[in-house]
Amino acid sequence: MENDNGKKNLRRGFTTGSCAAVTAKAALIMLLTGENIYNASIVTPKGLVYNAEILDVKRNGDYVSCAVIKDGGDDPDITSGTLIYASVRLLDNDEIRIKGGKGVGTVTKPGLDQPIGEAAINSVPREMIKENVRTVLSEYGITDKGVEINIIVPEGEKLAEKTFNPKLGIVGGISILGTTGIVEPMSDAAILETIKVEIRVKKAEGKKVLLVAPGNYGLTFLKEKYGTNEDEAVLCSNFVYDTVKIAADEGFTKMLFVGHIGKLVKVAGGIKNTHSMYGDHRIEILSEIASEFVSLQKQRTITDKLMKCVMTDEAVNILKSVGIGDKVFRRMAEKIKAVMEQFSEDKITTEVIVFSNEYTELVSTENAKAYLDKETGL
Template sequence: MNVCFLASSTDQIPNDLTIAEEEQDLPKEIKEKKKKGQLRTGLTTGTTASAATKAALYTLLTKKIVHEIQVTLPKGMMVKLPIKWTQVTHSSVTCAVIKDGGDDPDVTHGAEICSTVEFTSDIGTIQIEGGVGVGKVTKPGLGLPIGSWAINPVPMKMIKDSVNEILTSIAPSPSSVGLRITIAVPKGAELALKTDNPRLGILGGISILGTTGIVLPYSTASFAAAIRQGLDVGIAQKADTFILTTGGRSEDFMKKLLGDKYPDHCYVQMGDFAGYSVKQCHDKGVKKIFIGGFIGKLTKIAMGVKQTHVRGSHVSMDFMAQLAREAGASEEIINLILNANTARHVSEIIDSHSTTGFYNLVCREAARQLESYSGKDLKIEVILFDFEGKLAGRFST
């Protein structure tokens, strides 16, 4: 890969706040890189699938095989990925790209992701579907229709954007072309058994994921160093209030909610490490923090989970049902929640039954848990967004 992202870690994490709860299970080479203070960031399955698609379409239109291809990430950054192999038939082209997850211990690292592009008679349409090794959605609460391929919205848009780039630059009339694109992961079904996909109802393969196109090494101390660095930069500019978010989307939503009240250096992405981030704010003398996120991560925080990576913890439906009961939900709703598939599924149940106050209670419990890292002298305000960015709940200590 022609682009390499590096994150450094120079400080030891306190023993009582281990960032990676499963750190002892990391591959040996990652542990060695941690000792040296450098960890490499990779690219998502969505970025990899986009590259394979773009290369296949280019070859289909030009009859020229390429050995690398450039794709644009959601935030505008461009990266080049090598093409592993290309197969040409009389009616289609298939390209394969190896998924490079950097130093994040993800089961899809090294997986071969393929895209087959072929013309169809359905002029002016682009059909994108899954093939061998890509899972199908069989349960609610995942933000995708039941029966659909497990290709998330951002990767779907990246694939379409990559196709449009090629069509606009090469095809004589982009609207006169009909295409079918099939994303496949030859070992996807095997890899999926090592993930939470079967439990979540994604069957037959892996998901094509990614919101930024980039894989950060979340389960490593390098992310803790980035959190500390972000806080130190803000404090050096006299900031005493910080907005901690679980990721890029929640940060964007917090900026819309708070407007111009706080400059960019007040925003820090804490990822999965809420407890560690709050303790760092307390130790560095910060006066107030906002915590912004969505139902899944904030529920885990409310449950007292220190590290909210999906592989290290699960949302308790009993816990969510208890909060719903406190909010006045009927026994019918309680039973639906107890049998829900995901935290997002619970939110769909709550929204469809207009259970007032449930999200505020999630925020309250999250704030109470985070106080255990900071004491009463750090003011904490927790804000929960729905998946469209609408304010759903909030609570201040």
């Protein structure tokens, strides 16, 4: 099926938070009625109904547990196909107590949605669980009892190794997430939410400088060149402008931006999102900067050579061969710095390190190395 733009419509899925809520609801109904059910539904915060098949019902004394299969739709979600369990029992008070069992991570660092020591079940999923449990209690006329809900993901610890959780300080399993209850396929919002969480963790850890890299190339460069731990950096992907705005909102005043020239040169031209779908002007931007350092007679020749380049590393070699490489790269770094500081409305002082292929450093701004210092910077 295609939409009006000729693109395939991708199927939505449901978050781990929705799975936990519908499973808790089903388990509680079975606990109160003594009868098994095989379907249950909830209304997600987005307003869409989640109809779930209930699996693996078990009764053990005061407890009833059951599971649903996580369906992430067409999103490449590593938790899709995973069993999410809820085990419930009644309490003698009116408390709704939510716990994380096997495969649900535990928070060990500040700055996350839950405090240190708590299960990594975020606020919205907790509210979804509580709301649905309270509704069931009301429907069955239970006014003097509470409920303990234990969320379990048997494969969670193994799956967590493929997520950001170890980097964020969430140990022992996955997080139970979701703000709308719905998984939007290939969602930019999901990426930005991950960036926001990472930045908040860095702030809570007391970092003075926010270290940002577009991708893994930057992490490898930092590790090989400066011995910097890969966990120090926040990956911003193509979302340069958004990352700067988030960092400013979280109170950072210093940032070190490190990456390959192929990405960072776009920022020198004022580009907010470096994905090629928003335009690829790498060579044009380099050519414009190069024109500042050659005579009018040579501009055409150098521009023609640069415009034939497919990759920025080819352009780097040309600029070096005509003796203006250092000047061009220095000017490019100054432009990147100025653009990013403008993005932050001058709330963040930005320093820049740019490298090319084989992780060769091309240029760094004046205070970039100081920002890497363990005592005064990171």
